[in-house]
Amino acid sequence: MTGRPVVETTSGRRKIYRKRFSHMKLIAKLLLMSLLLCSMPVFAADGDYDFPYADPLVATILGTPTAQKAPMVTDIPVKVLDLTIFPERKVPDLFWYNDQLRCSVAVQRGKAPLIFVIAGTGAGFNSDKMLALQNTFYQAGFHVVSISSPTHANFIASASELGAPGVIRDDANDLYRVMQKVMEQLKGDIEVSDYYLTGYSLGGSQAAFVSLLDEEWKLFNFKKVLMINPSVNLYTSVNILDLMLEDNVPGGIEKTEEALRRILDKFAAIYSSGDFVKFDHEFLYNIYRGLPEPPKDENLAMLIGLSFRISSSNMIFASDVMTNAGFVVPKGMELDNSDSLSDYQRTLMRISFVKYLDEFLLPLARASNPQITRQALVDGDSLESIESYLQRAEKIGVLTNADDIILAPGEVDYLKQLFGRRATIFPNGGHCGNIDHRAVAASLTNYFARP
Amino acid sequence: MKRMHFLWLLAGLALLTGCAATVPAERAKYTLSDFEQPGATRPLAVFDPFETVNRGLYRFNYNFDRFVFLPIVNTYEFILPNYVEDRVSNFMDNIGEFYNFTNGALQLKQKSAGITLSRFLVNSTVGIAGLWDPATRWGLQRQDEDFGQTLGHYGVGNGPYLVLPIFGPSNLRDTTGLVGDTLAFNAVDPLNFDHNEDWELPYQGVKAVDTRHRQPFRYFKSGSPFEYELVRLLYTEKRKLQIAR
Numbered sequence: 001m002t003g004r005p006v007v008e009t010t011s012g013r014r015k016i017y018r019k020r021f022s023h024m025k026l027i028a029k030l031l032l033m034s035l036l037l038c039s040m041p042v043f044a045a046d047g048d049y050d051f052p053y054a055d056p057l058v059a060t061i062l063g064t065p066t067a068q069k070a071p072m073v074t075d076i077p078v079k080v081l082d083l084t085i086f087p088e089r090k091v092p093d094l095f096w097y098n099d100q101l102r103c104s105v106a107v108q109r110g111k112a113p114l115i116f117v118i119a120g121t122g123a124g125f126n127s128d129k130m131l132a133l134q135n136t137f138y139q140a141g142f143h144v145v146s147i148s149s150p151t152h153a154n155f156i157a158s159a160s161e162l163g164a165p166g167v168i169r170d171d172a173n174d175l176y177r178v179m180q181k182v183m184e185q186l187k188g189d190i191e192v193s194d195y196y197l198t199g200y201s202l203g204g205s206q207a208a209f210v211s212l213l214d215e216e217w218k219l220f221n222f223k224k225v226l227m228i229n230p231s232v233n234l235y236t237s238v239n240i241l242d243l244m245l246e247d248n249v250p251g252g253i254e255k256t257e258e259a260l261r262r263i264l265d266k267f268a269a270i271y272s273s274g275d276f277v278k279f280d281h282e283f284l285y286n287i288y289r290g291l292p293e294p295p296k297d298e299n300l301a302m303l304i305g306l307s308f309r310i311s312s313s314n315m316i317f318a319s320d321v322m323t324n325a326g327f328v329v330p331k332g333m334e335l336d337n338s339d340s341l342s343d344y345q346r347t348l349m350r351i352s353f354v355k356y357l358d359e360f361l362l363p364l365a366r367a368s369n370p371q372i373t374r375q376a377l378v379d380g381d382s383l384e385s386i387e388s389y390l391q392r393a394e395k396i397g398v399l400t401n402a403d404d405i406i407l408a409p410g411e412v413d414y415l416k417q418l419f420g421r422r423a424t425i426f427p428n429g430g431h432c433g434n435i436d437h438r439a440v441a442a443s444l445t446n447y448f449a450r451p
Numbered sequence: 452m453k454r455m456h457f458l459w460l461l462a463g464l465a466l467l468t469g470c471a472a473t474v475p476a477e478r479a480k481y482t483l484s485d486f487e488q489p490g491a492t493r494p495l496a497v498f499d500p501f502e503t504v505n506r507g508l509y510r511f512n513y514n515f516d517r518f519v520f521l522p523i524v525n526t527y528e529f530i531l532p533n534y535v536e537d538r539v540s541n542f543m544d545n546i547g548e549f550y551n552f553t554n555g556a557l558q559l560k561q562k563s564a565g566i567t568l569s570r571f572l573v574n575s576t577v578g579i580a581g582l583w584d585p586a587t588r589w590g591l592q593r594q595d596e597d598f599g600q601t602l603g604h605y606g607v608g609n610g611p612y613l614v615l616p617i618f619g620p621s622n623l624r625d626t627t628g629l630v631g632d633t634l635a636f637n638a639v640d641p642l643n644f645d646h647n648e649d650w651e652l653p654y655q656g657v658k659a660v661d662t663r664h665r666q667p668f669r670y671f672k673s674g675s676p677f678e679y680e681l682v683r684l685l686y687t688e689k690r691k692l693q694i695a696r
Contacts, residue, residue, distance in 0.1 A: 094676070097513070097671040097674075102674070153674050153675055153676050254487070257494050257495050260495060264688055268691060268692050268695050269695075313677070314675045317676045321676070326477065326480055327480050327481065330478060330479045337506060338503045339506075340502050340503075340506075341680065342496075343482075346486075346487070347481055347482060347486065350481075351481060359480070
């Protein structure tokens, strides 16, 4: 195995790290203690929760304003691990940079609990939301292992047994294998007291299936598991996101590029007329605040749908190359580093996630199990399919928002009913828009701190 | 002589990367022609006639980064305290005001050129030879300008997209701009290298390391199969924004 851990820090501020960090730890501990003193209501809407956006689409896009974010520790000692999951696997030349699975671990000094965090659809181990969760859990005293989503191209190429994600039970198997490899790699380097598990979005749903798997294999015996903004039914959620793009592009889906061009030009006009210094997060807030009228919901929905489509394009392309399925890349075609991929990308912008599930994944799943039906695949990719486990497993909880856009009507109530006291529902925040809000961060910390 | 080396490098890379993919056995289930007429408008397309060479250079840059550039940058970051690194960055930025000023002036942006001049004066004196940047705290924001932007300001188009060795994403206009800025700097010679030849090489070295030190981008870090396309689009849009200001 070539994956020698590389010590990195999240920024270069090594020298001032220790002092500031000890303050942070103290504050985190005080916060933890004060939270332990008050019991947590199922509805987390108390005075501390001041997430500003009532529109779930705005919340999903803009996220938490800087002033309301949980404080960030600037210098978490992070080891990046490069893992060889299948030593026999020969990754196609095109993916020469994806032959190993890249993940990270933030290490505490001395013995500490360890939490695995699974990223959401299309996201890497070091995406913004993953860094926010790493920040929260590190401050709460955990070793934090961050794992890319099984839908991320790097995971598909290096760690997916089938070479195509979407059957959550299979994805859970892949994740479980990765978690074992991580622990093998870290053996002797860190001391772990107990194991915990979480994930957001699709990663949240996958966490529940990984937990179920662990009941059988008992390698980790997770003390607690939390699903953050999970989908209840994968098909329902991806269909909502597919339609956000397809239903909202003016003139139809074939005009997506024109629509994006207009948005970029509008940005450019605002940017060049205003007194903006940098093109960054603050810039987006300033634009939003300065708009003469609130942005139209169909435009916001289109942006979310577009971002999702870009993620799913990456996923489908990687799966197609890995399985040689002939979906958009002709069967037997061996692409290499010098080949233009633009046409594949453009083609994939027209292909929905649901189409992938029906026309790519289902035939692939049938190859190994001819009896499997579409309905069985749809049903299997839902929390309903493991609801008896979720109902009785006291260690599993859910944290989501009443206005999460990936949930269909009734699904929030379903989660409340299924989890009862183990459900934390914030009144607004959209899909993961509030994941780094200080009240949510405190709630996450509190959930895992409770016995 | 230097330029000759560069051309040989390009030619070599083109040869190395020029092998085509194997011929497909059958048609894919979905192809672009299922969704698009040939010749359909592509408002986000970037003109990239040298894509094969560019992709080769993109990979070359990854390797150069990994085996040469980043190890040097990491050593630099390991040895120097962050405080000193920041002073170096400020110093380089202050000298870089040369480009901001000349190009602000060439674009007849009086306010921008005025701010740049004030920044230079303040930072060179109060900021002690540019090691500190009090000007920004006083509300004089840095005005990033370069000759590529000047050309764009006067209507010169992008030209073909280029991935330059070591420098990374560019296009014909911005590469011309880079050359123009360098020639102007050498002609004016604000640091008087003509009489301090021994200092030129260390200066260029530190400048390169400082630039990479401040650039968080890492090749292939996104893991996306379409990273090349994404970087190409983002670079082009970013330059468009800068020029429009």
